[in-house]
Amino acid sequence: MFVCICNAVSDHQIADAVSAGARDLEDVQQVLKVSTGCGTCRSAAEAIIENTLLQTAAGRNHALHANDIAALVYAA
Ligand code: FES
Numbered sequence: 001m002f003v004c005i006c007n008a009v010s011d012h013q014i015a016d017a018v019s020a021g022a023r024d025l026e027d028v029q030q031v032l033k034v035s036t037g038c039g040t041c042r043s044a045a046e047a048i049i050e051n052t053l054l055q056t057a058a059g060r061n062h063a064l065h066a067n068d069i070a071a072l073v074y075a076a
Contacts, residue, residue: 001069003044006037011048011069018052025049044072
């Protein structure tokens with residue numbers, strides 16, 4: 001699911017960037033242009049980053065459920 005419409009960045013791309021070593025939004029923005037346009041996706045992108053970091057720390061490898069992503073995007 002696209003999180004950042006301005007730059008066509010998906011939740012999976014953000015999670016992949018975190019899995020590859022990104023630790024915050026600024027790190028993710030170095031590889032993806034998420035939240036560099038209108039900025040309405042910022043809180044959703046940060047939530048995905050946080051969730052991926054927590055899952056990595058917990059040793060789990062589960063992606064957010066699509067309904068969770070939709071709730072984050074529409075709440076932003
Ligand atoms: S939706 Fe991400 S910058 Fe506009």
